Amino acid sequence: MSKVRVTETVLRDAHQSLLATRMTLDDMLPILGKLDQVGYNSIECWGGATFDACLRFLGEDPWERLRTLRREMPNTRLQMLFRGQNMLGYRHYADDVVEEFVEKSVENGIDVIRIFDALNDIRNLQTAINAAKKATRDGKKAEVQVAMSFTTGEVFTDEYYVEYAKKIAAAGADSICIKDMAALLTPYRTAELVKAIKSEVDLPIDLHTHYTSGLASMCLIKGVEAGADIIDTAMSPLALGTSHAPTESMVAAFQGTEYDTGLDLVLLNEIRDYFMGLRKKYIESGLIDQKMLAADAGALIYQVPGGMLSNLLSQLKQAGKEDLLGEVLAEVPRVRKDAGFPPLVTPSSQIVGTQAVFNVLSGERYKMVTKEFKGVVRGEYGQTPVPIDPEFRKKIIGDAEPIDCRPADLLEPELEKLRKECADWAESEEDVLSYAQFGQVAVKFFEKRRDARFGLDGKHGDAASQIHPV
Numbered sequence: 326m327s328k329v330r331v332t333e334t335v336l337r338d339a340h341q342s343l344l345a346t347r348m349t350l351d352d353m354l355p356i357l358g359k360l361d362q363v364g365y366n367s368i369e370c371w372g373g374a375t376f377d378a379c380l381r382f383l384g385e386d387p388w389e390r391l392r393t394l395r396r397e398m399p400n401t402r403l404q405m406l407f408r409g410q411n412m413l414g415y416r417h418y419a420d421d422v423v424e425e426f427v428e429k430s431v432e433n434g435i436d437v438i439r440i441f442d443a444l445n446d447i448r449n450l451q452t453a454i455n456a457a458k459k460a461t462r463d464g465k466k467a468e469v470q471v472a473m474s475f476t477t478g479e480v481f482t483d484e485y486y487v488e489y490a491k492k493i494a495a496a497g498a499d500s501i502c503i504k505d506m507a508a509l510l511t512p513y514r515t516a517e518l519v520k521a522i523k524s525e526v527d528l529p530i531d532l533h534t535h536y537t538s539g540l541a542s543m544c545l546i547k548g549v550e551a552g553a554d555i556i557d558t559a560m561s562p563l564a565l566g567t568s569h570a571p572t573e574s575m576v577a578a579f580q581g582t583e584y585d586t587g588l589d590l591v592l593l594n595e596i597r598d599y600f601m602g603l604r605k606k607y608i609e610s611g612l613i614d615q616k617m618l619a620a621d622a623g624a625l626i627y628q629v630p631g632g633m634l635s636n637l638l639s640q641l642k643q644a645g646k647e648d649l650l651g652e653v654l655a656e657v658p659r660v661r662k663d664a665g666f667p668p669l670v671t672p673s674s675q676i677v678g679t680q681a682v683f684n685v686l687s688g689e690r691y692k693m694v695t696k697e698f699k700g701v702v703r704g705e706y707g708q709t710p711v712p713i714d715p716e717f718r719k720k721i722i723g724d725a726e727p728i729d730c731r732p733a734d735l736l737e738p739e740l741e742k743l744r745k746e747c748a749d750w751a752e753s754e755e756d757v758l759s760y761a762q763f764g765q766v767a768v769k770f771f772e773k774r775r776d777a778r779f780g781l782d783g784k785h786g787d788a789a790s791q792i793h794p795v
C-alpha cells in the first residue's frame with residue numbers, strides 16, 4: 326500500500342484564502358528551515374495571487390521571493406499554480422510569453438507546476454503543459470500536474486470528469502488534481518469521483534478542497550480510501566474556514582494505517598507554534614476576519630461559491646434590491662445553462678453572476694448584456710463544457726464572428742513587443758514577465774525598487790543630500 330503524500334499550502338493558498346495573500350517573505354523566513362525537514366510531497370508557495378500581492382501591496386519582487394524559498398528549502402519541491410493561457414494574469418497571452426514564463430519559473434526554483442483552465446478547455450492548457458515538460462533546472466525535470474476545475478450541475482457527472490482526465494493524460498500530464506476551489510465536494514461524491522477516474526486513468530490524483538462548507542477533512546479521508554495519492558492541507562493555525570484541512574490533524578488521522586503519511590507530528594507541532602504567532606498577529610491587525618473561520622454550508626444549498634454569493638448580495642444592495650436575491654439565485658443556473666455551463670470560478674462566476682443580476686433588475690432577460698458575457702458566448706475564453714445554442718449566440722453577439730479555435734491561436738507572438746515596452750525599467754527577463762502580467766503595477770514596483778537602491782524611498786536618512794551634495 327502506498328503512503329499518502331501531503332502538499333502543504335500554508336505559503337500560498339492558505340493565506341490567499343484567509344488573509345488576502347498578505348503573508349510576507351519576512352513572515353516566512355524564520356520557519357523555512359523546519360518546513361524543509363518535514364518531507365512534504367511539495368510546498369505550494371507561488372501563483373497568481375502571491376505574485377500580484379508581492380508587486381502590488383508588499384513591495385517584494387516575486388522572483389526574488391521564489392529564489393529565496395528555493396535557497397532556504399533545498400530538500401523540498403516547490404509548487405506553483407498557473408492558469409494555463411492566462412498564466413498568472415487576467416487575459417489570454419500569446420504562446421511565446423507562456424513558454425518563457427514556464428521556463429523561467431522552473432529555472433528560478435519551481436518543481437511542480439499545477440496548471441488549470443476555468444472552462445476545463447484542454448486546448449488552453451496544451452502550450453503550458455508542453456513548456457513545463459521541456460523545462461529543467463540543473464538537468465532535472467519539473468512535475469506537470471493538471472487540475473480539473475470541480476463544479477456541480479447536470480453535465481458535471483463522473484463521466485464528464487473521467488473524459489477530461491483522459492484528455493489530461495493524453496496531453497502529457499504527470500498527475501491530476503481535483504481542484505474544488507468552491508468547496509462543493511461532499512465526502513461520498515469525492516469517493517465516487519476518485520474511483521471513477523482511477524479506474525480509467527493511471528495517474529496519481531491530488532485532492533484539493535477547501536474547508537468553507539465544513540467537509541474538507543471528510544472529503545480527504547473518503548478520497549484517500551478511494552485511491553487518491555496526494556492531499557492538500559494547511560498548517561492548523563491557517564487552516565479551516567475558507568482555507569484547507571489542518572495538516573497535523575490529517576497526518577494524525579492516517580497514522581498507523583495503510584495510508585500513514587510518515588510525517589513527524591512532533592516536528593509539525595513545533596512548526597504550529599510559529600504559525601500560531603503569525604495567526605495572532607494577523608487577527609490583531611484585522612488581516613484575518615473571524616467570519617472567514619466559520620463553516621458555512623450555504624454554498625452547498627445555493628450551488629454557487631461563497632464568494633459569488635456575497636458578490637451577488639452586494640450588487641443587489643447597491644441597487645437597493647436585496648429582496649430580489651431569491652430571484653437572482655434562481656436565474657443563475659438558467660444563465661449558466663445558456664452560457665454552456667461554465668464552472669463557476671474566477672472569472673466565469675463574476676460574468677454569470679452579473680448577467681443574472683442584470684436579467685432580474687432590468688425585468689427582461691438579456692435586455693442588457695455585459696461585454697464579458699458576450700465574450701464567453703463568442704468563445705473568447707475557449708470552449709464551454711456544453712456547446713452554446715447558435716440561436717442564443719446570435720441573439721447575444723449579433724453578427725460578430727464566433728471563435729471556435731483555441732483563442733490563443735488568434736494572438737501574434739508578443740514577447741518582443743513587451744520587452745520593448747518595459748525596456749526603461751526591466752533589469753531582467755523575469756522583470757519583463759512581471760510586466761507582461763501586471764503592467765503598470767509592475768512598473769510602479771520597478772520604480773520603487775530603483776528609488777530604494779538610491780536611498781530615495783525615505784528609509785535611509787537624508788538620501789537626497791547624499792546624491793546631490795550641497
Ligand code: CO
Nearest residue numbers: 338506533535
Ligand atoms: Co484553492
